Amino acid sequence: MESGGAVLIVERALGNNNDRKHIDALRENGYTVNTIARGTNPVPMMSELNPVAACFQYDYPDLPGLADLQNAKQRVPSVPILMITQAHSEALAVWAFRTRVWDYFVEPVDINRFLAVVEVLAAVRQADARTPGRKERGVASAPYRIPAEARVRPPDTPSTAQTRALENALSFIDRHLHEKIAQADVASICGLSPFQFSRAFKRHFGTTFQEYLLRRRVAEAMHMLKHPGASITDVCYNVGFRDLSYFTRIFHRYVGEPPREYRERAKISANGKPPELPDPEQVLSLPMRNPKH
Structure with missing residues (x-):
């Protein structure tokens, strides 16, 4: 080969x-x-x-x-x-x-x-x-x-069972981001009921599970759109969306512009003329934007 x-x-x-x-x-x-x-x-x-x-x-x-x-x-x-x-x-x-x-x-x-x-x-x-x-x-x-x-400690370091469960949830999301992810399934993996999981996730991270999942998918999409060889359709499916128009709408909601425009600005940035381009990880913490369509 x-x-x-x-x-x-x-x-x-x-x-x-x-x-x-x-x-x-x-x-x-x-x-x-x-x-x-x-x-x-x-x-x-x-x-x-x-x-x-x-x-x-x-x-x-x-x-x-x-x-x-x-x-x-x-x-x-x-x-x-x-x-x-x-x-x-x-x-x-x-x-x-x-x-x-x-x-x-x-x-x-x-x-x-x-x-x-x-x-x-x-x-x-x-x-x-x-x-x-x-x-x-x-x-x-x-x-x-x-x-x-950020210096993750070995498993024998004391921590609460619920915190460990929520860290498992984030790990599961990262491993299965390209797939359909149901909140009930993640709750079950963490050993919590859907109600317990929903309350614990919101209390621990300050946002709902579904909100975080959308932000995580969009952040990954922003990262992938900086790759010159990646098409918008491929990025859409690789980060877990199954409908291109829905992906475009959600991306616009969080980033403030559609994927195509973001990719074009990323190309300009890569060529040494950096516009004000948000970093992917910022989407995980910035307030949601509400652009007019």
């Missing part, structure tokens, strides 16, 4: 029980996989190989491991970074996207979505190779501070 390019796996797990199926899937689909062991600086190999992506893999992210990712993004901004974590928190996901991580996965990794993201990155890399002199997109010079709450 023809090689799809090189992908770096940057090991930053504290233990040895990470999911490896996505690595096997990369090899099966023609990608060359290089591994960088924990404690080894990934920057030299990222600079030398110029891979399709550098995939930072964690079980319970600690301060040194997150600092390594942040440093790598600053030193080699042209290499897209994917983040895979066994443990998940909202603060960790927000920090990752603010650090300009290309995409964020929670174990067990959704292999189809993972391969789809890598395929898009490979296509972008090939397009860049055919366009000499294209300006690479940089990152903000001032790194975001790694918040204490």
Whole structure:
């Protein structure tokens, strides 16, 4: 099989029980996989190989491991970074996207979505190779501070059962974002009744489950629309919408403009003329906009 390019796996797990199926899937689909062991600086190999992506893999992210990712993004901004974590928190996901991580996965990794993201990155890399002199997109010079709450603790750290259940809900959403997600099913997975789950989710996150789910889908869509090779229809279905007109309406509601206009402005931003383009993670916290149609 023809090689799809090189992908770096940057090991930053504290233990040895990470999911490896996505690595096997990369090899099966023609990608060359290089591994960088924990404690080894990934920057030299990222600079030398110029891979399709550098995939930072964690079980319970600690301060040194997150600092390594942040440093790598600053030193080699042209290499897209994917983040895979066994443990998940909202603060960790927000920090990752603010650090300009290309995409964020929670174990067990959704292999189809993972391969789809890598395929898009490979296509972008090939397009860049055919366009000499294209300006690479940089990152903000001032790194975001790694918040204490983003350093996800191992499972033996005391926490309430309900908080753990709600973190499971966010992990489930991230893993199944491209599918239909019913609130009753998520409540059952968390060991709560629909009524208990609804009240706990609203109290903990300050928004309803359905509101968060829509915002999460739109945030992912904003992220994907920055990829030159992704069509609006593909993005619609990949983030869990099943109707293009409904997706367009919901996207407009939260972002303030339809997907097509947002994508065009993203292209302008990528070419070095940055308009005021909202970050995807902002949709998870900003008040909903109500544009006139």
